[in-house]
Amino acid sequence: MKRRIFLIIVIIFLIVFFLFFFFWNNPENRKLTLILDYGNNHRQTFRVSVSEEKRVWSLLQQATAISGIDLEPTNDFYPRKIDGLIDGVDNKHWVFYVNGAKQNLSPFDALVKPPAEVVFRFE
Numbered sequence: 840m841k842r843r844i845f846l847i848i849v850i851i852f853l854i855v856f857f858l859f860f861f862f863w864n865n866p867e868n869r870k871l872t873l874i875l876d877y878g879n880n881h882r883q884t885f886r887v888s889v890s891e892e893k894r895v896w897s898l899l900q901q902a903t904a905i906s907g908i909d910l911e912p913t914n915d916f917y918p919r920k921i922d923g924l925i926d927g928v929d930n931k932h933w934v935f936y937v938n939g940a941k942q943n944l945s946p947f948d949a950l951v952k953p954p955a956e957v958v959f960r961f962e
Contacts (some may be wrong), residue, residue, distance in 0.1 A: 845874040916947035
């Protein structure tokens with residue numbers, strides 16, 4: 840009886856270890872994707888590996904710093920201008936989505952954790 844219980848515990852441990860190794864250690868599960876969609880069939884995609892939550896604003900800043908894109912924020916951290924496209928011109932605005940859902944929070948207040956996809960779209 841004790842041997843059977845020990846065997847069950849070992850099997851459970853191996854299953855948990857395998858799941859942890861497969862899901863947690865998989866690099867794809869630690870990636871945040873940021874997409875800048877300019878609304879004119881031009882998009883840029885950035886991928887960052889992280890292990891904890893990250894502010895959407897920080898993700899945007901990091902992508903623009905790496906690529907040299909011009910980013911100008913408003914006082915409440917909404918993009919006023921990204922790569923020359925100014926918010927409000929031609930009645931289009933920079934709007935952001937997290938995993939396909941439009942966000943009402945400021946990019947500074949919005950937190951994402953991997954795996955996630957953030958899209959800033961000029962629409």
